[in-house]
Amino acid sequence: MRGLLVKDVKLVYGQKRFWVIVLAIALLFMAQGDVMLAAGYMVMMAGMLGITTFSYDEYNNGMAFLFTMPFSRRVYVLEKYLFTVGGVALLTAVCAAVGVLFARSGLLEMETAELLASLLGIGAVGVVFAALVFPFLFRYGAERGRLVGVAFGVACALLLHFLVRLQSPGEFYEKTAWLQALDGRGILLLLASVTASVLLLSVFFSILIMEKKEF
Amino acid sequence: MLEMTGVQKRYGTFLLDCSITVEKGRIVGLIGANGAGKSTTFKAALGLIAPDAGEVRVFGKQVAALDARDRERIGVVLADSGFSDYLCVRDIADMMEKLYQDFDRGTFLMRCREYGLPERKKIREFSTGMRAKLKLAAAMTHGADLLILDEPTAGLDVVAREEMLGILQDYLGEREDRAVLISSHISGDLEKLCDEIYLIHEGRILLRERTDRLLDSYGCIKVDEEQRRSLDASHLLWQKRERFGYSILTDARRFYQENYPGIVVEKGSIDDIILLVEKGERI
Numbered sequence: 244m245r246g247l248l249v250k251d252v253k254l255v256y257g258q259k260r261f262w263v264i265v266l267a268i269a270l271l272f273m274a275q276g277d278v279m280l281a282a283g284y285m286v287m288m289a290g291m292l293g294i295t296t297f298s299y300d301e302y303n304n305g306m307a308f309l310f311t312m313p314f315s316r317r318v319y320v321l322e323k324y325l326f327t328v329g330g331v332a333l334l335t336a337v338c339a340a341v342g343v344l345f346a347r348s349g350l351l352e353m354e355t356a357e358l359l360a361s362l363l364g365i366g367a368v369g370v371v372f373a374a375l376v377f378p379f380l381f382r383y384g385a386e387r388g389r390l391v392g393v394a395f396g397v398a399c400a401l402l403l404h405f406l407v408r409l410q411s412p413g414e415f416y417e418k419t420a421w422l423q424a425l426d427g428r429g430i431l432l433l434l435a436s437v438t439a440s441v442l443l444l445s446v447f448f449s450i451l452i453m454e455k456k457e458f
Numbered sequence: 459m460l461e462m463t464g465v466q467k468r469y470g471t472f473l474l475d476c477s478i479t480v481e482k483g484r485i486v487g488l489i490g491a492n493g494a495g496k497s498t499t500f501k502a503a504l505g506l507i508a509p510d511a512g513e514v515r516v517f518g519k520q521v522a523a524l525d526a527r528d529r530e531r532i533g534v535v536l537a538d539s540g541f542s543d544y545l546c547v548r549d550i551a552d553m554m555e556k557l558y559q560d561f562d563r564g565t566f567l568m569r570c571r572e573y574g575l576p577e578r579k580k581i582r583e584f585s586t587g588m589r590a591k592l593k594l595a596a597a598m599t600h601g602a603d604l605l606i607l608d609e610p611t612a613g614l615d616v617v618a619r620e621e622m623l624g625i626l627q628d629y630l631g632e633r634e635d636r637a638v639l640i641s642s643h644i645s646g647d648l649e650k651l652c653d654e655i656y657l658i659h660e661g662r663i664l665l666r667e668r669t670d671r672l673l674d675s676y677g678c679i680k681v682d683e684e685q686r687r688s689l690d691a692s693h694l695l696w697q698k699r700e701r702f703g704y705s706i707l708t709d710a711r712r713f714y715q716e717n718y719p720g721i722v723v724e725k726g727s728i729d730d731i732i733l734l735v736e737k738g739e740r741i
Contacts, residue, residue, distance in 0.1 A: 246557030253549040307539035313529035
């Protein structure tokens with residue numbers, strides 16, 4: 244797996260100009276005092292890391308040669324998730340460090356605990372986003388998979404939205420009372436459980452897809 | 459080393475149906491026209507596609523059951539696939555160092571320098587010949603026992619091709635238990651290199667023969683209708699209709715030279731044999 248990680252790091256590093264632009268935009272958001280927007284933007288871009296490297300692997304029919312190398316298809320799938328989750332975790336940590344620095348110097352009016360919780364939420368969204376898209380990438384390839392994956396994500400969000408709208412406000416409040424009763428720790432635990440479940444399901448389906456794939 | 463038995467794979471109307479054996483210390487060539495099934499055969503040998511029927515065994519194991527250590531023992535060049543265009547030679551060295559336990563970084567970088575491959579330039583800026591050299595350098599620098607090389611000399615000029623074949627021969631000479639399955643549309647490359655040649659046409663192996671026998675014993679007989687009727691057919695393999703009569707492939711050239719002094723019997727090149735087998739009919 245280390246060889247694959249080296250490859251992906253090199254591929255991302257090779258696009259350093261793109262990542263400098265991403266960083267510049269994030270800094271612009273920060274300069275306007277919107278640290279959370281900057282963090283959200285950075286973390287979502289980190290969620291795109293795996294997708295980007297997948298495109299590079301696929302370019303010029305490169306997958307066939309790649310899969311003659313000494314690693315299993317399962318390892319390839321796991322590496323893509325590890326790389327992406329690692330990227331999200333790293334950028335979330337960087338944003339947290341910058342956020343705390345801003346908060347301590349008075350540039351950001353936010354409690355540290357609240358800031359960290361919000362960043363964890365953003366990080367979880369980044370991971371869930373990647374987890375939703377990845378099986379489609381493995382199934383349909385980078386170009387089509389990205390579109391189908393995003394369409395699936397949007398469809399899920401719309402379905403959720405309509406399910407909520409179908410309830411009367413009283414009903415909705417009643418059904419989600421347990422959620423509103425959760426304290427900070429409970430919310431974090433729920434967030435972690437949902438993220439981990441989506442991630443595990445996504446990994447399971449991605450491995451299933453890749454084991455049957457032909458090149 | 460490699461054993462493909464009754465391997466079948468269907469793509470629409472195309473059906474690959476072949477059996478190939480590559481033993482230790484042997485160099486086996488696969489020749490055939492474009493679309494004959496060479497690349498599909500290589501993909502099946504490498505486990506990149508799952509055959510509809512038949513079996514592929516590498517190092518005595520089912521290809522699907524090969525672990526990472528087994529795969530390290532295979533050096534691969536694919537005609538239509540290679541390293542990501544967005545990497546450079548240095549990146550590849552870093553990556554392979556982590557993937558292959560026996561990767562010889564020094565030799566790899568030295569070979570790349572010898573071939574004139576810049577270390578820091580992205581592969582997308584490489585010419586076809588440079589890409590071919592890079593693929594071959596990578597395949598031969600991790601101590602592979604089995605080389606599976608699909609068109610490794612494609613895109614190379616005559617000088618570079620000769621050089622590549624020399625390097626390949628040196629690599630095989632280092633250890634007697636190494637084996638190679640190689641394809642090329644340039645039959646001359648295979649003539650010089652291979653112990654045995656398989657001819658594939660429309661997905662089927664039409665001919666399997668030792669190269670020395672192919673060059674020594676096979677021949678092309680050119681006869682008119684009347685001469686054709688008088689020929690002993692026991693050593694005639696394929697025939698093709700011509701304006702003057704027939705071109706016929708035989709595996710006993712001397713027999714016809716000695717017994718039929720009045721007819722034209724030429725020493726056939728591999729290209730002649732391919733043409734007769736592909737365009738002619740089996741006798």
